[in-house]
Amino acid sequence: MVRTRFAPSPTGYLHIGGARTALFNFLFARNQGGKFILRIEDTDVERSTDESVQAILDGMNWLGLSWDEGPFFQSKRMDRYKLYAERLLEEGKAYYCYCQPEELQERRERALKDGKKPTYDRRCRERKDVPAGLTPVIRFKAPQEGQTIVEDLIKGTVVFNNNELDDLIIIRSDGYPTYNFAVVIDDVDMAITHIIRGDDHLNNTPRQIQIYNALNFPVPKFAHVPMILGSDKTRLSKRHGATSVMAYKEMGYINKALINYLVRLGWSCGDQEIFSMDEMIEKFNIENIGKSAAVFNPEKLLWLNSHYIKTMDIDELLEISLEYFKRKHEILPERDVMKRIINSLKERSKTLVELADSSGVYFYDDFDYDTESVKKFFPDRNSSILSYILEQVKKKGLADEKDFESLVRGTAELFGVKVVVVAQQIRIALSGKTVSPSLYDIISIIGIERTIRRFERFMDFLSKG
RNA sequence: GGUCCUAUCGUCUAGCGGCCCAGGACGCUGCCCUCUCACGGCAGAAACGGGGGUUCGAGUCCCCCUAGGAUCACCA
Numbered sequence: 001m002v003r004t005r006f007a008p009s010p011t012g013y014l015h016i017g018g019a020r021t022a023l024f025n026f027l028f029a030r031n032q033g034g035k036f037i038l039r040i041e042d043t044d045v046e047r048s049t050d051e052s053v054q055a056i057l058d059g060m061n062w063l064g065l066s067w068d069e070g071p072f073f074q075s076k077r078m079d080r081y082k083l084y085a086e087r088l089l090e091e092g093k094a095y096y097c098y099c100q101p102e103e104l105q106e107r108r109e110r111a112l113k114d115g116k117k118p119t120y121d122r123r124c125r126e127r128k129d130v131p132a133g134l135t136p137v138i139r140f141k142a143p144q145e146g147q148t149i150v151e152d153l154i155k156g157t158v159v160f161n162n163n164e165l166d167d168l169i170i171i172r173s174d175g176y177p178t179y180n181f182a183v184v185i186d187d188v189d190m191a192i193t194h195i196i197r198g199d200d201h202l203n204n205t206p207r208q209i210q211i212y213n214a215l216n217f218p219v220p221k222f223a224h225v226p227m228i229l230g231s232d233k234t235r236l237s238k239r240h241g242a243t244s245v246m247a248y249k250e251m252g253y254i255n256k257a258l259i260n261y262l263v264r265l266g267w268s269c270g271d272q273e274i275f276s277m278d279e280m281i282e283k284f285n286i287e288n289i290g291k292s293a294a295v296f297n298p299e300k301l302l303w304l305n306s307h308y309i310k311t312m313d314i315d316e317l318l319e320i321s322l323e324y325f326k327r328k329h330e331i332l333p334e335r336d337v338m339k340r341i342i343n344s345l346k347e348r349s350k351t352l353v354e355l356a357d358s359s360g361v362y363f364y365d366d367f368d369y370d371t372e373s374v375k376k377f378f379p380d381r382n383s384s385i386l387s388y389i390l391e392q393v394k395k396k397g398l399a400d401e402k403d404f405e406s407l408v409r410g411t412a413e414l415f416g417v418k419v420v421v422v423a424q425q426i427r428i429a430l431s432g433k434t435v436s437p438s439l440y441d442i443i444s445i446i447g448i449e450r451t452i453r454r455f456e457r458f459m460d461f462l463s464k465g
Numbered sequence: 466g467g468u469c470c471u472a473u474c475g476u477c478u479a480g481c482g483g484c485c486c487a488g489g490a491c492g493c494u495g496c497c498c499u500c501u502c503a504c505g506g507c508a509g510a511a512a513c514g515g516g517g518g519u520u521c522g523a524g525u526c527c528c529c530c531u532a533g534g535a536u537c538a539c540c541a
Binding site: 158166171173183 | 472501
């Protein structure tokens with residue numbers, strides 16, 4: 001049975017890179033009929049916060065990445081790490097080290113200055129005495145000869161010389177385990193079969209394999225996925241814009257669009273660009289994950305978002321866009337009117353924020369008139385075309401869109417002007433601008449009464465010069 | 466600096482020795498559609514980092530160079 005995991009440290013929100021790692025783990029588990037486990041790596045007491053834990057959970061939930069087990073917390077598993085550290089100690093595979101952080105730091109810097117490798121010199125390895133007043137750390141006795149080989153599902157076979165790897169600390173002086181140790185114990189306890197994570201961990205992998213070996217644990221399969229880079233090809237960070245998953249929700253992105261964007265960043269399935277969650281699960285595989293880093297491209301994400309806005313079921317679109325409309329307007333019309341509003345706006349909105357922002361024309365009757373537009377389409381402030389149309393509407397009403405169109409065309413012909421001119425004059429009267437949704441959409445949604453009022457208000461405005 | 470990873474249009478990518486004078490997508494440009502803005506449709510510009518091999522044949526395999534990235538903590 002395949003078991004994968006996502007193991008973030010709660011030192012901030014769920015970011016784009018983490019979300020993609022989580023997604024790949026999720027998809028692989030689902031594709032294989034396995035389990036997806038969530039684990040919080042909070043052994044760094046200084047930097048871990050409860051808010052971050054919540055932020056990560058929120059992000060996962062919004063993206064729809066549901067986990068089967070957990071969340072497990074490393075901070076609640078201290079006895080497990082202690083147990084195995086002691087076992088290594090007993091078997092002579094680990095030892096106490098009394099070197100203090102300051103002196104280690106100093107030695108590292110000196111080595112670096114002399115152009116040497118800044119590795120730990122193993123000086124406490126054979127130490128027998130117990131210095132008073134010093135709390136020790138526990139170090140892993142790493143093999144000094146031979147090689148450690150990582151068989152990576154994405155990168156292939158990667159060979160590390162053991163003399164490159166030093167005796168890493170597995171238990172800190174405060175009793176907390178370090179990452180490379182805790183991660184091994186956890187993955188074994190949770191029976192993880194496939195470790196899919198960012199390739200910034202590739203260099204850690206041989207150390208972890210050595211610990212698996214020392215403890216006689218079976219080594220899981222590794223798949224190191226390439227990083228996500230910013231537009232300047234450096235690691236994606238705040239400098240490149242929003243990196244928090246929830247910030248994208250704030251900006252009006254749809255979870256499905258973000259997921260869809262993320263899955264295609266580093267993974268492909270022929271020429272297919274659009275994937276539903278079910279399709280992703282069905283088609284996802286590790287073989288088609290690329291080997292090189294990918295640059296995050298906000299334009300493509302925006303395109304996907306607008307695609308989902310355009311093609312999404314209207315009821316669903318209404319549901320998810322409601323909160324954005326509520327942010328913008330005190331009261332909202334009833335459901336079916338909202339649907340018509342959204343339908344008229346969705347073709348020209350790339351985000352849900354844009355969708356809500358562009359809805360003003362349906363909500364307010366007391367808008368300002370854009371001076372440039374008025375100047376352009378009413379150079380002598382003549383409202384005769386509008387008053388003719390108003391007259392016709394009052395007399396005959398408007399049956400449907402066809403009716404409206406023939407009225408506009410008929411009017412254009414009658415006054416000897418282009419259809420565009422008539423349309424734009426109406427548009428300005430109805431919206432104050434030269435850009436708006438389709439005229440008949442506006443008229444039919446706000447109703448004939450408000451349409452007439454807007455006409456009269458504008459003609460009044462014109463006459464006052 | 467050591468170690469490790471990577472290298473096809475600006476970007477995401479297809480390509481797993483001949484189907485490639487390299488395909489798709491975003492973006493860009495032009496045209497069409499059109500009551501504006503959009504949507505949509507059509508067309509176009511745009512790439513195998515460089516050098517050596519292997520082979521009848523290389524974007525595809527090997528080596529070197531170059532360029533990016535990652536990592537070298539009592540962070541994860």
